[in-house]
Amino acid sequence: MLKRIHHIAIICSDYQKSKHFYTEILGLEIIREVYRKERLSYKLDLALNDVYVIELFSFPNPPARVSRPETCGMRHLAFEVLSLETAIKRLETYNIKTEPIRIDEFTQKRFTFFEDPDKLPIELYEI
Incomplete structure (x- = not known):
């Protein structure tokens, strides 16, 4: 039934900062970048070694992620x-x-x- 993971979606609080981090620092390649005006949201599709792996999203005012203490998810x-x-x-x-x-x-x-x-x-x- 399942073949492999298709992609991972990440919502960021500062789009330009996260775009720089994932592309310039980690070296992921940009497949496409779309601004969705109706959602005030960017969607950045990223690849690693020509394999689509991450969707990076921006949304206005997303709540902070709880990392510590570790939570479900x-x-x-x-x-x-x-x-x-x-x-x-x-x-x-x-x-x-x-x-x-x-x-x-x-x-x-x-x-x-x-x-x-x-x-x-x-x-x-x-x-």
């Missing part, structure tokens, strides 16, 4: 990386702090977390 967004050190160094050039590197107790793979501009937790998982 989506916990975080995770991206695979070849080297945590390389990814962390890139984030540091934008003054983005990451948590200390941890080891997945089941796979023995290394990972870390950081946050997007709206404090959505993002994981980097080394493959």
Whole structure:
């Protein structure tokens, strides 16, 4: 029945700041950008390695996301990386702090977390 995840939708509080974060800092590619006047909302479709992955939305005055304490719902967004050190160094050039590197107790793979501009937790998982 299910084949794969088609996309993840994210609502941001500051469209230009989040657009910069996901495209310039994380390096996602813009597929299309649409301003929906009737909703006062942008919709930005983003790809990673030519695969459509994220819809970034803006809406007027969205409520803040509760991240701590952890609540029901989506916990975080995770991206695979070849080297945590390389990814962390890139984030540091934008003054983005990451948590200390941890080891997945089941796979023995290394990972870390950081946050997007709206404090959505993002994981980097080394493959």
